[in-house]
Amino acid sequence: MFRYQRVLFFAFLSALFLFSCRAAQRSSAPPQTFVGKVYLIGNMPFAKLALKIDQQQTYVLDCPKEVESTLMQHQGQTVKILARAGERMPEGNSLKVISAEILQK
Structure with missing residues (x-):
């Protein structure tokens, strides 16, 4: 059970990192x-x-x-x-x- 929670935790962190990078890239575009x-x-x-x-x-x-x-x-x-x-x-x-x-x- 502990291993399953750890895998879910790292999957969540990876997804969060990827989405934050995409959002930062979009907002940093010059006007x-x-x-x-x-x-x-x-x-x-x-x-x-x-x-x-x-x-x-x-x-x-x-x-x-x-x-x-x-x-x-x-x-x-x-x-x-x-x-x-x-x-x-x-x-x-x-x-x-x-x-x-x-x-x-």
Whole structure:
């Protein structure tokens, strides 16, 4: 029984180490600047903001509430966003937004 517990303990520690390395790698990516148009995708109440860069690239935006409310008011307009690559979502790749600037009114 003691051997079984030891094996489980080391398996748990190994998994914890691997997941923490992956999370650290993702968060250490340098922020990039993206320019595109802001759109709302999905149906209410589950609608999400998205940034359409060109005809084939659309990113789901994961942003703080104050940035989200600003972008909601400027749908369809061109914005410049400083963001890091985020998680893969069912809607597509996401961007973890740091800041946003409205370029076209």
